[in-house]
Amino acid sequence: MNLLSIDALTVDRGTARILDRVSLDVARGETVALVGESGAGKSTIATAIMRLLGDARISGSIALADAGDLLALREPDMVRLRGRRLSMIFQDAGAALNPAYTVGAQLVSAVRRNLGLGKRDAHARAVELMTQVGINDPEARLSAYPHQLSGGMQQRVMVAIALAADPDLLLADEPTSALDVTIQAQIVRLILAQTRARGAACIFVLHDLALASQACDSVVVLYAGQVVESGPVRDVLDNARHPYTRQLKSCVLEIGRDDLVAPEGTVPSHEDMPAGCRFATRCPRAQDRCWADAPPLETARGSHRFACWNPE
Amino acid sequence: MTLVDNARRGRRSIFARRPFFTLALVVAVGYVLAAIFAPFVAPYDPVAQDFNAMMQPPSGAHPMGTDSYGQDILSRVIFGARYALIIGFFAVAIGAIGGLIVGLAAGLSGGWAEWALLRLIDSILALPSLILAVAFIAILGQGVDKVVIAVGLSMIGPFARTVRADVLQVRVQLFVEAAGLMAIPRAVIIWRHILPNVIYPLAVQVTIRISEAILVSSSLSFLGIGVTPPTPDWGLMIAEGRAFVSFAAWMSAMPGFALALLLIALSIVGDGIREEFDPKLRGKS
Amino acid sequence: MPTPPRPVFELKDVEKVFQVRKPGQRFGRKTVGLRALDGVRLSVEQGASLALVGESGSGKSTLLRVLLGLDAPTDGQARYRGRPIRAVRDEGADFARDVAMVYQDARGSLNPRMTVGALIAEPLRRFAVVPAPEIGARVATLLTRVGLPADAAGRYPAALSGGQVRRVAIARALASDPSVLVADEAVSGLDVSTQAQLLTLLRRLQQDMGLTLVFITHDLGVASFLCEQIAIMYLGRIVETGPTDAVLTSPAHPYTAALRDAAPKFFEPIAEPLPGEIPSPLDLPSGCRFSGRCPRVQPDCHARDPHLARSRTRSVTRSVACLHPLAPVDGAGPVAPANPGPAPEQTRPD
DSSP states (O other): OOSEEEEEEEEEETTEEEEEEEEEEEOTTOEEEEEOOTTSSHHHHHHHHTTOOTTOEEEEEEEETTTEEGGGSOHHHHHHHBTTTEEEEOSOHHHHSOTTSOHHHHHHHHHHHHHOOOHHHHHHHHHHHHHHTTOSSHHHHHTSOGGGSOHHHHHHHHHHHHTTTOOSEEEEESTTTTSOHHHHHHHHHHHHHHHHHHTOEEEEEESOHHHHHHHOSEEEEEETTEEEEEEEHIIIIISOOSHHHHHHHHTOOOTTOOOOOOOOSOOOOGGGOOSSOTTGGGOTTOOHHHHHSOOOOEEEETTEEEOOSSOO | OOHHHHHHHHHSOHHHHOHHHHHHHHHHHHHHHHHHTHHHHOSSOTTOOOTTSTTOOSOSSSTTOBOTTOOBHHHHHHHHHHHHHHHHHHHHHHHHHHHHHHHHHHHHHOHHHHHHHHHHHHHHHTSOHHHHHHHHHHHHOSSHHHHHHHHHHHHHHHHHHHHHHHHHHHHTSHHHHHHHHTTOOHHHIIIIIIHHHHHHHHHHHHHHHHHHHHHHHHHHHHTTSSSOTTSOOHHHHHHHHGGGTTTOTHHHHHHHHHHHHHHHHHHHHHHHHHHHHOHHHHHHO | OOOTTSOSEEEEEEEEEEEEEOTTOSSOOOEEEEEEEEEEEEEEOTTOEEEEEOOTTSSHHHHHHHHTTSSOOSEEEEEETTEEHHHHHHHOHHHHHHEEEEOSSTTTTSOTTSOHHHHHHHHHHHTTOSOGGGHHHHHHHHHHHTTOOGGGGGSOGGGSOHHHHHHHHHHHHHTTOOSEEEEESTTTTSOHHHHHHHHHHHHHHHHHHTOEEEEEESOHHHHHHHOSEEEEEETTEEEEEEEHHHHHHSOSSHHHHHHHHHSOOTTOOOOOOOSSOOOOTTSOOSSSTTTTTOTTOOGGGGTOOOOOEEOTTSOTTOEEOOSSOOOOOTTOOTTSOOOOOSOOOOOOOO
16 A cells, blocks of 8 residues: 555646646555656645645545545644645745754754654754764754854755654655755755655655756656656656656756757746647647647556557 | 736726725815815815804804804815925925935935935934924924925925935935946936836825825914915814814814815825835735 | 967966954954965956855955956966056056956946836946947847846836846946956846746857956856866955866866856755755965865875875866875766775976
């Protein structure tokens, strides 16, 4: 049984359909990448799982093992899940940490809230967590304020807070985009090692396909709020069936690449969204049918699925 | 955000989105129209005394009653709008133009000139505008024109402060540096890149501060050192009715109500304009 | 005025020291010198394309400001076609016309109260590029050249998307018909497809107009796509420079190798990252400033500070600041991990 099963998740805000019938599964201990360009809805999925979407209208279901449909839970039950079974880290760790408290105070409070430990035990656990996320001299760093730490250190603290209660699922929303490349690799490796050590699953929201191929077991490609392709990274990225996945991959500039064919156009706005496949306006293989009917997710092989009327 | 998003958003009128703003705007425009067409709208001459009809409560003949000289209060309130708006508008014009010059100079000069100008602004700001206006009246004497000048001068400080703050913020913007990189002369940079980005917030300030100017001028009249009787000024009317407030409350209440309504309407209009045109507030919505 | 054989930009031992408040002091007025640039040597020939690569705190932004004449170097010489940049800049509009800049924050570099048309017309008018009646037509030409519809001229920057705003900034930079384009992270923070569009545009413009390009980036993929030359910066110094392909295929400096390995590559395992973080420029390690993080550090690295020097084992166009540079790897593909190989031939700094 899957740890998390999202079925036909649809999110509307105002007149805009931000997510359109998104379905995806996360197995226990699996690392899943949500990739796509801005406006694809990758962060919205993560926020929807945490049920932090605010006033948006949501339909569909998000089933978490042993907890049922998260969308149907009462708020107090949801509060109990956040931090204990689900936790999240963000792109801007500096903004996610409260500048008025030391990182120690924030970490200890997370530990106490989620593990119900006493003050002394919580502090010991905080030191242990800081060591686990690779922070030297944890006792001293606990009494530092967030602004006294570098961006990489802040993100390490965020990881420590998020993993304090050994959650089943970690949501990492572009955790390294704001960091320097050499620090990026440190943080990605840290997140992978720590989630693996705990047997936790991880959903990475990423825009970098190459990084997704390095860090994750499976990948979900989103375009304008729809899943266009999903499955094991090898299948999806090496044997893409959806034209958008191929296009996205062809835009990744690896070192030494000299050929680059830029795709035309931009993502249509919500007012101009085609009724059928949302990629139709930019698709080199679009047919009449693509404009009228949205293609369903079809199975290619195993768990590799794609939504295209005219696949590659 | 795409082109289309913005275009669509702009098409839905501000009046439909902000009902309170619309209502307040209608009220404010009503005052302006009443002030302009006062001779045609007012049922009586505002300074015609009728000793047969002194201190009459509101009635069909005098909808707002009459005062102790038998002058029709409705007519005086309508003509009073003229004075209130004229004083408010011109006083703020003086304050805004003076504040713009002082604020720009303080924000752009640097060095001892900036220091001197800042101390000047600080010293003006140290006193509430009413006290300052009283001081100017003491120097200038009474009358509508003197009140305009006194209130206007007293507002230069607050205006200068906001202009300087905006200048400090704008002059470090990247587009100012970019213009400098293009070897665009400093005067042109100030005129084309700094000034427009300071003028818009200033225009918003103007709408908000008109009500303050009206309040200060009315306060001066109330204290008996603003415009001279029998000018139909609201502050003056409130002061005149003060002695009779226990048995002829309408004498003070009617101009007081007119004043309060105008001030509230102007504040809502000013806030609406600010929220609509301030890019910083707009980004948050 | 310009004499062709002179390099467009030439920096000789440029230093830039900022006075900052002493760390740890909350109220004190004591300042210490922060060495943002420390002995930078760089030469950019006419028609060259140079990528300046480094992480935050490497001094690349400061170097950019020196190149543009916005900051004067504290020490050393910064020359533009043989003459001091600051002097040329103060002299008149020639430098401003010839050297155009594209900011990373393109939106911030455009006055929000001006239309796109007015923004592009400004340099046209300032430098009298075309007679006044032809300005409208030239604006339309420039917009077409950067791939925007001509009716974009009537819009305000706020109504444009991130990619469109960058195009406007590029069009504005090109308006004065410059021979040098300096771009600061001009494609970062964009979606990959938008980034690809801008990169192909920049490459075409550079080829069509024969632009000299100085391109600041943190992305080695972008650097290798767009630029012939590369200079890697670390803590206020250039640690390695040379032809992009050669440098990235077989880096000589361990830092270059680490940067290359840290860039994501399809299906490669994530490389062992460098330990630690860039130290504060106020608290430099002794000897080589990379020694604290260097995977190949040797005892003498803590004692001696290497200077950028031509490597004897390599072609004359490559320079590296390392006491124990990596050996050239024959036939190594760009994705091959850096191979330490046998002990490298020792190169001494000049």
